[in-house]
Amino acid sequence: MEAELNRFAEEAAEKIAQCSTPNDILNARAQFLGKKSMLNGLFARLRELPAEERPAFGQLINTARGKLESLLASREQEIKSATWEAQAAVDFDSSMPGYSWQRGSFHPVSIVRRQIEEVFLGMGFEIAEGPEIEDEFHNFDALNTPADHPSRNLADTFYLQSGKLLRTQTSTVQIRVMESFKPPIRIISPGRCYRNDKPDPSHSPVFQQVEALVVDRGISMSDLQDTLQNFARAMFGPQVKSRIRPHFFPFTEPSAEMDISCVNCSGAGCRVCKNSGWLEMGGAGMVDPAVFKMVGIDPEIYTGFAFGLGIERIAMLKYDIPDMRILFENDIRMLAQFKGESL
């Protein structure tokens, strides 16, 4: 009887291995483990054995049943996953259009910042960066700004409890670069600045500047004018003119303000330029010898120019945005206009 059981178990295992559909498994389960199965039959025939052999043989039948059950279960699992894979292969239609994900767009200030960087990179400048949380030394002292200068007031500058401050200008990076590198220096430094200003159409407590600094032997004011003119043309078109007017900054001497001819009316006078024909671009000047001394550059050997441009201002002109606050409110309808523009 034991030999019969073994033969049955072997045959059943072989058949189970040959099952290839869920239906085969169903039939095999009925055939080998069901009521009319040989296994059940053997149970019925336990009585034929001497009483003392019955428990041991009963055990053997149960073990065989357990083995077959687990064989059936694992074969069933194999068939299921194979059919799932086969089905997936049939279902996958490579010609079906994919999902189209909504893409974001770049912010106009980011776009313009990158355009400005490209223009200056093209002129041989490198990009330098500095921290937005600065110390008084880099924001004021080293820039030759006296202790009683009004820009140091709480009303103008955000001071932190640590005694540091949020930089009010990217001119801080001039100092950091000149502290670390010897001339010749030719860098721009774009980045955020902070001033204690109420938001209005042309002011924001957070804004971005691009600082430019060139230091070498024989750098003159005409290099500054030429750089400004080239930048204005590259940014706004070949017809744009530029000019500088006398001004004052503690860290440049002489100092100037930079204008370009109005990009809206080409100088004729309009709403955008308040009928002056010119648009203010930022401050500029020749690096003050006092600043050179602070960073250990000999003003007898080297001269340099620096200027600072407002990025929001340029973005507003380029994209005809009438109010700076629009750039910070980030209304999705405004941002959506820049869809597809790459950096």
Ligand code: PHE
């Ligand atoms: N840092 C000045 C400002 O924020 C601009 C400036 C930069 C002027 C470099 C001169 C030279 O107003």
